[in-house]
Amino acid sequence: MFLDASALVAVINQEAGWQEIAKRLSDVQNACFVSPLVRFEATLAVARAAATAGGAAVRPSSELLASAREIVDDLIAELGASEISISGEIGDKAIDAAMTYGKAVGHRAGLNFGDCFAYACAKIHGVGLIYKGDDFAQTDLA
Numbered sequence: 679m680f681l682d683a684s685a686l687v688a689v690i691n692q693e694a695g696w697q698e699i700a701k702r703l704s705d706v707q708n709a710c711f712v713s714p715l716v717r718f719e720a721t722l723a724v725a726r727a728a729a730t731a732g733g734a735a736v737r738p739s740s741e742l743l744a745s746a747r748e749i750v751d752d753l754i755a756e757l758g759a760s761e762i763s764i765s766g767e768i769g770d771k772a773i774d775a776a777m778t779y780g781k782a783v784g785h786r787a788g789l790n791f792g793d794c795f796a797y798a799c800a801k802i803h804g805v806g807l808i809y810k811g812d813d814f815a816q817t818d819l820a
Contacts, residue, residue, distance in 0.1 A: 680711045680800040681759055682809035683719035683792060690720075690749055691727050695810060702808055703757055710759035713768075713799050717761070719792045720750045762799060771798035779817050787816035 681703070688696045689703070703710075725738035725746035738746070754761075775794040779787040789797060793813055800807040800819055807819050814820060 679706050679708065679806050679808050680713075680796060680803065681716060681754075681757070682796040682807060682814070683716045683723065684810040685808045686712075686716070686720040686750060686753055687723045687727075688810040690724050690753060693810070699808065699810060706757075706808075708805070710757050711762050711799065711803060711805065712754055712759045713762055713764055713795065715764065715792055715795050717747075717750060717754070721747045724749055762803065764795065764799075765802075768795065768798045768802050771801055774798075775801075775817075785816070787813050789813055789817070 685699050685703070687693070689700050721743065722738075725742045728742050728746065729736045729738040772794040775789055775797040776782055779785045779789045779797070780794060781788040781790055787793075796807060796809070797814065797817060797819060807814055
């Protein structure tokens, strides 16, 4: 399975539905994968959530980013997920995803940059995708 940043962030921040995602993650029998883009996106999201926890619109500090990176990397390690490289083939598949399911073309899935790369990683590696939300449910990975 390929792990989208949304799934990691949901579990770490205990967002609505996080327990179902955590169960899906624990039930995975095959290898799990992430990409550097997933690590980056999840780290920023966790740091932003921590920075704004008090209700103020505050940017995350370097320290919050470092802490968030450690939290994200610890979860990835706990799940036994391997990091895959972003190849030219994945880049091409991400463009295909944007052309088919992207926000830019007005598709109801509305995949953004990170979503298109998560989609591409899953497709190229022939695995399913664990995510939070409805965007990927509107694609052929559902």
